[in-house]
Amino acid sequence: MRFGAKILFEEVTTAFQPGRRFGLTGPNGAGKSTFMKLLSGESEPQKGNVFKPGKLGVISQNQFAYDEFRVIDTVIMGNKRLWAALQEREILYDKADMTDEDGIRLGELEGVVGEEDGYSADSDAAILLQGLGIPDEVSERKMSELQGGQKVRVLLAQALFGNPEALLLDEPTNHLDLDSVHWLETFLNSYKGTLIVISHDRHFLNSVCTHIADIDYETIITYPGGYDDMVLAKTQVRARIEADNLQRQKKIAQLQDFVQKFSAGTRASQVQSRKKEMERLQTSDLSRSNIARPFIKFHMKRPSGRVPLEVKDFSRAYDTNKIFSNFTGMFERGEKIAVLGRNGAGKTTLIKALMANGPGPFDKEPDLASGGGEVTWGHEVQIGYFAQDHRETITPGMIAHEWLHQFDPQASREEIRGVLGQMLFAGEEGMKPTEALSGGEAARLIFCRLMLEKPNFLIMDEPTNHLDLEAINALNFAIQKYEGTVILVTHDEDLVADTATRIWHLDKGVFTNFKGSYEEFQATMAANAK
Ligand SMILES: Nc1ncnc2c1ncn2[C@@H]1O[C@H](COP(=O)(O)OP(=O)(O)OP(=O)(O)O)[C@@H](O)[C@H]1O
Numbered sequence: 001m002r003f004g005a006k007i008l009f010e011e012v013t014t015a016f017q018p019g020r021r022f023g024l025t026g027p028n029g030a031g032k033s034t035f036m037k038l039l040s041g042e043s044e045p046q047k048g049n050v051f052k053p054g055k056l057g058v059i060s061q062n063q064f065a066y067d068e069f070r071v072i073d074t075v076i077m078g079n080k081r082l083w084a085a086l087q088e089r090e091i092l093y094d095k096a097d098m099t100d101e102d103g104i105r106l107g108e109l110e111g112v113v114g115e116e117d118g119y120s121a122d123s124d125a126a127i128l129l130q131g132l133g134i135p136d137e138v139s140e141r142k143m144s145e146l147q148g149g150q151k152v153r154v155l156l157a158q159a160l161f162g163n164p165e166a167l168l169l170d171e172p173t174n175h176l177d178l179d180s181v182h183w184l185e186t187f188l189n190s191y192k193g194t195l196i197v198i199s200h201d202r203h204f205l206n207s208v209c210t211h212i213a214d215i216d217y218e219t220i221i222t223y224p225g226g227y228d229d230m231v232l233a234k235t236q237v238r239a240r241i242e243a244d245n246l247q248r249q250k251k252i253a254q255l256q257d258f259v260q261k262f263s264a265g266t267r268a269s270q271v272q273s274r275k276k277e278m279e280r281l282q283t284s285d286l287s288r289s290n291i292a293r294p295f296i297k298f299h300m301k302r303p304s305g306r307v308p309l310e311v312k313d314f315s316r317a318y319d320t321n322k323i324f325s326n327f328t329g330m331f332e333r334g335e336k337i338a339v340l341g342r343n344g345a346g347k348t349t350l351i352k353a354l355m356a357n358g359p360g361p362f363d364k365e366p367d368l369a370s371g372g373g374e375v376t377w378g379h380e381v382q383i384g385y386f387a388q389d390h391r392e393t394i395t396p397g398m399i400a401h402e403w404l405h406q407f408d409p410q411a412s413r414e415e416i417r418g419v420l421g422q423m424l425f426a427g428e429e430g431m432k433p434t435e436a437l438s439g440g441e442a443a444r445l446i447f448c449r450l451m452l453e454k455p456n457f458l459i460m461d462e463p464t465n466h467l468d469l470e471a472i473n474a475l476n477f478a479i480q481k482y483e484g485t486v487i488l489v490t491h492d493e494d495l496v497a498d499t500a501t502r503i504w505h506l507d508k509g510v511f512t513n514f515k516g517s518y519e520e521f522q523a524t525m526a527a528n529a530k
């Protein structure tokens, strides 16, 4: 498969055996999601064939895809044929005057529903949901109302609906807190079919996988063991190939010398044999590794006032569940605030409620603007926002370069190209259609926007989801170096430990506002627990 000049993988022959649990790895844009779509049949390979069992369970990278649907329906959609038949049947039944054709069609549809066990679909789905720890009352709700941990469980139920022989999961741990990740690890470790899971989370891959299929050097190589085993084996193999290549190059250089010296002389036959030898040794050009680090640097156009944010008696609740109440505080320019809490604690609600009272330019949620207390944004505060569903904030149907340019129309083409280059969209890469971007590439494009807008207050909701290791490191440095103020929601403990100067901790309505590093926060919490 290739896109333009970029080869993702070529002439790959590989197999995924039952009972094994494969991690599919590679940096952002390597082609992991693309490969998974080839396996699931969502897209066709440009060359070659895929052989697969009849039923596959799939979770795609976009966990927001089913937000509009009810939980129970989302599960049943796991059986596409059944779902399509159910939908069509409903439309026909709703018709005021049915024709004969409609009647015949209805008969066919009933046949499909029967074949696919449609009459027990609701109860089958309910049993699956119960087994995955989703309470009954949730099944009528919309997916958009669920928090990350529950959403992944429902999507798993969807994938498992209809007993697939293989499970394909694209970054299932994004949006999950640690407890939920551990739950998923245990679940997958007891799964009996073939598992292929994409993830950038080392710990997760180490604990779940029996094998790693790594996309690099324009091919896919499978290594036994977990992620760490793969990295070790990969560097060893690579070092051996490189050393071997170097040897050959030396030998070729010597032969070349000989040929040049004597080609005009009398040793014609020796020259000929040397030439043959050179051809035989010809080193194969090694494909370069696709691992690369972006360079993130956030500047600010101008600093904000000394106190960019102040809250007084600030409270919000969902129905009767309070998320936080009577929160009062003053925050200074340059603080790096990490927002911590389990799935469903209300982290996103907290920042959206703050922003609903703040300066634009992004979509605000008016419902969250009021509800108790006062929020005051300081002098000249300019917010840069990285939303949790970051992909949705990029308009589809545009060229990446154009999408970016609208945020600073004054910028020259060179400037735009420079920013894109920093984020690894070199040359043609910046001319991609926005909807083609991989999860990590979409995140990098939003970093481009923030680098261009140069805000003095960054609000980031789980920015490391979808990012590969190199990009996470680059983001870590960029946040440390940034002179503005930051509010960062994340489950990435390393990132919190390296950057935070203040912690907001949400736990079942108990809100802690702690000034200090993550280490100090943990020490204090441990002391309080005693
Ligand atoms: N229609 C398309 N036109 C051009 N390029 C495309 C198209 N579809 C995908 N690509 C490119 O193919 C590459 C592989 O994309 P893919 O989504 O498979 O990456 P990935 O390995 O899943 O990355 P991530 O870790 O960021 O999710 C990306 O560089 C992407 O931009």
Ligand SMILES: [Mg+2]
Pocket: 032, 033, 034, 061, 170, 438, 439, 440
């Ligand atoms: Mg992907």
